[in-house]
Amino acid sequence: MNTTIGLPLDELTLLRASGADAREFLQGQLSSDLRKLSPQAAQISSYNSPKGRMLAVLHLIQDEESVLIELHASIASAVIGRLRMFVLRSRVTLDEPGPALRSIGLIGPDAASALAALGLSTPDAAMACSRNGDGLCALRRHGATPRYSVVGPGAAVEAAAQTLSRSCTLNLDAPFEVWRRAQIEAGEPVVVTATSDHFVPQMANLDQLGGIAFDKGCYTGQEIVARLHYLGNLKRRLFVCDLDGAAPQAGDDVLSGDSTVGEIVDAVGDGHSAIASAVLQLEHVAAQDLRLRSGASLRPRISSRST
Numbered sequence: 034m035n036t037t038i039g040l041p042l043d044e045l046t047l048l049r050a051s052g053a054d055a056r057e058f059l060q061g062q063l064s065s066d067l068r069k070l071s072p073q074a075a076q077i078s079s080y081n082s083p084k085g086r087m088l089a090v091l092h093l094i095q096d097e098e099s100v101l102i103e104l105h106a107s108i109a110s111a112v113i114g115r116l117r118m119f120v121l122r123s124r125v126t127l128d129e130p131g132p133a134l135r136s137i138g139l140i141g142p143d144a145a146s147a148l149a150a151l152g153l154s155t156p157d158a159a160m161a162c163s164r165n166g167d168g169l170c171a172l173r174r175h176g177a178t179p180r181y182s183v184v185g186p187g188a189a190v191e192a193a194a195q196t197l198s199r200s201c202t203l204n205l206d207a208p209f210e211v212w213r214r215a216q217i218e219a220g221e222p223v224v225v226t227a228t229s230d231h232f233v234p235q236m237a238n239l240d241q242l243g244g245i246a247f248d249k250g251c252y253t254g255q256e257i258v259a260r261l262h263y264l265g266n267l268k269r270r271l272f273v274c275d276l277d278g279a280a281p282q283a284g285d286d287v288l289s290g291d292s293t294v295g296e297i298v299d300a301v302g303d304g305h306s307a308i309a310s311a312v313l314q315l316e317h318v319a320a321q322d323l324r325l326r327s328g329a330s331l332r333p334r335i336s337s338r339s340t
Contacts (some may be wrong), residue, residue, distance in 0.1 A: 075160045145179070156173035157173070278307065313333060
């Protein structure tokens with residue numbers, strides 16, 4: 034029985050940065066070190082405000098001489114508009130999102146078989162990539178559960194979906210909530226409109242996911258991010274949490290006593306219970322009365338990564 038789940042990643046958008054100065058331009062804007070981006074190694078990164086707070090969480094993929102930028106569709110227009118403000122005389126083109134690039138997701142222990150059907154080897158580490166002759170790139174995502182995105186030209190991705198349907202009897206019709214749940218389980222943050230400019234990258238554990246290069250030099254928000262790192266006074270971290278009741282919305286407050294001690298990053302539920310990622314004050318993580326304004330209790334899963 035095929036236990037792999039497939040789905041179109043329609044809530045994610047792919048931008049393309051191209052031109053002779055594209056890599057140098059992004060190096061001065063994003064938190065990761067683009068000198069280490071390669072066809073075999075993608076990156077998780079952040080685009081920050083001058084205050085050091087994340088405007089977007091990005092996944093970067095090298096595509097020949099250009100860089101593909103994956104981010105949540107709800108913030109794509111704002112991000113591309115802001116990036117264009119700083120292009121100035123740089124030889125950089127930032128393409129609008131569109132059907133030219135698409136992606137599908139694969140989750141589960143049989144995902145390797147699905148990749149093999151597409152002529153793709155299985156990347157064995159988070160952010161590792163493999164490629165085939167049709168222009169497809171398979172990217173291994175974070176988390177213990179095998180999870181991959183397959184990215185490429187729209188026509189090639191559509192052909193891949195048909196191949197998977199025939200050869201693996203895999204229907205790419207799971208809802209996007211399945212991807213969000215797996216992403217939450219993996220401790221991978223996302224920024225949407227409601228949480229844009231709320232969190233310094235370390236608060237979302239981006240430092241633990243390899244998304245911040247502290248030795249790369251200047252980029253937007255770098256002074257704040259570096260100061261927090263070198264002074265060692267981080268007071269908030271992202272935690273995976275279990276909840277009773279309906280899933281809250283991104284940006285909802287987490288309370289303890291009469292105080293607001295955290296904020297929901299993302300959440301997925303089934304009507305009776307939910308799983309959420311939340312940025313919480315470390316001194317309140319063990320509190321027994323963590324709850325939402327609705328009254329629903331919240332129980333963080335304590336891990337060495339989070340603390």
